Each structure stands twice: as C-alpha cells, then as structure tokens.
Amino acid sequence: MATSPPPLLKQPVKLACIQLASGPSKPTNLTHAASKVREAALTGAKIIVLPECFNSPYGCDYFPSYAEPLLPSPPPLETSPSFHALSAMARNNNIYLIGGSIPELVVSLTDPSSKTYYNTSLTFSPSGELLATHRKVHLFDIDIPGKITFKESDVLSPGDKVTVVDLPEYGKVGIAICYDVRFPELAMIAARQGCFALIYPGAFNTTTGPMHWRLLGQARAVDNQVYVALCSPARDVGASYHAWGHSSISDPMAQVLVEADENETIVSADLDGGRIEEARKGIPLRDQRRFDVYPDVSKAKVGP
Numbered sequence: 001m002a003t004s005p006p007p008l009l010k011q012p013v014k015l016a017c018i019q020l021a022s023g024p025s026k027p028t029n030l031t032h033a034a035s036k037v038r039e040a041a042l043t044g045a046k047i048i049v050l051p052e053c054f055n056s057p058y059g060c061d062y063f064p065s066y067a068e069p070l071l072p073s074p075p076p077l078e079t080s081p082s083f084h085a086l087s088a089m090a091r092n093n094n095i096y097l098i099g100g101s102i103p104e105l106v107v108s109l110t111d112p113s114s115k116t117y118y119n120t121s122l123t124f125s126p127s128g129e130l131l132a133t134h135r136k137v138h139l140f141d142i143d144i145p146g147k148i149t150f151k152e153s154d155v156l157s158p159g160d161k162v163t164v165v166d167l168p169e170y171g172k173v174g175i176a177i178c179y180d181v182r183f184p185e186l187a188m189i190a191a192r193q194g195c196f197a198l199i200y201p202g203a204f205n206t207t208t209g210p211m212h213w214r215l216l217g218q219a220r221a222v223d224n225q226v227y228v229a230l231c232s233p234a235r236d237v238g239a240s241y242h243a244w245g246h247s248s249i250s251d252p253m254a255q256v257l258v259e260a261d262e263n264e265t266i267v268s269a270d271l272d273g274g275r276i277e278e279a280r281k282g283i284p285l286r287d288q289r290r291f292d293v294y295p296d297v298s299k300a301k302v303g304p
C-alpha cells in the first residue's frame with residue numbers, strides 16, 4: 001500500500017513579518033528591532049522575519065560603512081554586533097528568527113586591504129544558534145530611465161547558493177533576499193526540497209513595488225504551492241530610498257492572507273500544512289511534471 005509523504009509543515013505555526021522603521025543609527029535600529037520582535041512573539045508568532053538591511057538605510061553609499069564581519073577577521077575588527085543582537089532576540093523570545101539582512105564585510109586574512117561586501121541574511125534557532133546564512137544571489141542592478149537606477153554590484157558581491165533551512169519543529173523554509181524573488185528558478189529549487197514556505201526579506205521601492213511586489217509573492221506561491229512571506233522596511237520619505245512597504249503573506253493558492261500599507265507594522269498569519277496539501281490535491285502539479293521534457297530541479301545542489 002502506498003504511504004503518503006510526511007507533511008511539509010509538521011504543525012500549524014504563526015509567522016510574523018515586522019515592517020520595521022529604521023533610521024541611520026545602527027544601535028537604535030537594533031534596539032527597536034528587538035522591541036518589535038518581542039511584540040510579535042507576544043502575539044504567539046514562532047517564526048519572525050525582519051526586512052532587508054534592517055539595521056541601516058538601504059543604498060550603495062551605506063553598505064561599506066554599516067557592514068560587519070561575520071567570519072574571522074584581522075584585528076581590530078570586532079565580531080558583528082548585529083549577529084549577537086539577532087541571536088539574543090531569537091533566544092530571549094524562544095522563536096525562529098529570519099534576521100532580515102545586513103551588509104556583510106569579508107576581509108582577507110592575508111591581505112587586510114582586500115574587502116568584499118555581501119547582502120546577507122542570518123537565521124537563528126530559538127536557542128540563539130545560527131542555522132543558516134543566505135547571501136543575496138541576484139544583485140539589484142536596474143535602470144528605468146527617469147524613475148530608478150540602482151546598481152548593487154557597484155559595491156556588493158553576489159552569493160552563490162540556494163538556501164533551505166530546517167526548522168525542526170515545523171519543517172523547511174527557503175530563504176532569499178528581495179530581487180532574488182524575481183528569479184523563479186531559485187524559488188523552485190528551494191521549494192522542491194520540501195519547503196512549506198519561501199521567505200523574502202526585501203525592500204522594493206515606490207516604482208517597482210506597486211508594479212510587481214505583490215504579484216511576485218503570489219507568483220512564487222502559485223508556482224510552488226507553498227506559503228510566501230515578503231517582509232519590507234516601513235517607508236521613510238526622508239531617506240534616499242523610498243521602500244514600498246506592503247509586507248505580505250500569501251497562501252499556497254496564492255491568496256494574499258495579509259498585507260501592510262507603507263507604515264511600520266507587524267503582519268502575521270497562521271500557516272497550516274493542510275492548506276498546502278489541499279492546494280496540491282486539487283491542482284496536482286507534483287504528479288504531472290514532465291521530466292522527459294525538462295530537467296528535474298529537485299536534483300539541484302542547495303545549502304544551509
């Protein structure tokens with residue numbers, strides 16, 4: 001007799017996205033993030049997400065000055081204050097924390113003048129242990145004349161892996177950052193590893209946000225029949241980059257369960273594995289793929 005596969009989401013869980021208002025002071029941003037994580041945890045959220053570049057303004061001019069080393073570095077560089085703050089937020093609240101992203105600095109041990117920067121997301125367990133890092137794979141390089149020109153690759157280097165993290169009580173999640181959401185291959189490879197959700201700390205803007213942000217969340221959900229969470233900073237009209245906001249959580253049928261406006265807020269939803277199964281039973285893509293016509297991406301290499 002055929003046995004049914006284990007559920008992708010082992011038990012229902014509340015997931016919260018914190019649409020954080022950040023400013024130029026990193027210590028203030030870290031303290032503020034900690035208080036909002038506490039607030040989300042008190043509502044029962046067990047998986048909490050922060051936005052892209054949550055501890056700094058977003059922009060190429062800011063990456064080097066806010067960047068922190070996560071790997072061993074030559075003195076006098078200190079270990080990352082954001083790493084320790086995020087670990088404490090997860091531990092103090094007994095939650096899984098997808099810690100948005102921070103600019104990461106890598107300094108060569110042999111040549112301290114050689115510096116590389118990444119846009120990196122850190123995920124922590126409820127005991128404060130680092131479970132995974134994701135370096136943004138697709139850098140945000142766009143030019144829409146008269147609207148927005150942005151070139152992360154002027155400063156940042158790209159990551160080189162698909163990131164899937166196991167949260168033992170619940171199951172697996174795929175993690176990627178902002179512009180990564182535009183690349184369905186990355187999402188599909190993660191989803192086909194058995195993720196119940198794809199989680200994107202992001203910071204779309206007031207040009208591309210209204211065109212594509214919500215659509216992309218729904219698109220990745222419907223492609224993969226999983227939950228999708230998009231977590232943006234709140235909009236700061238005094239900053240050089242105007243984040244779109246509109247953090248959202250879509251379900252496996254691509255219904256938007258909750259969506260913020262542009263202000264600081266917390267959006268959350270109760271995720272239920274039954275909704276994934278129901279979507280997949282009703283529209284059985286998983287049994288209908290044609291690996292005689294195209295390759296099976298579930299064979300691709302992924303990392304924590």
Ligand SMILES: NC(=O)CCC(=O)C(=O)O
Pocket residue numbers: 052139140177178179180182202203204205208209212
């Ligand atoms: N921070 C980002 O990667 C922004 C991506 C974005 O706005 C887009 O349109 O894509």
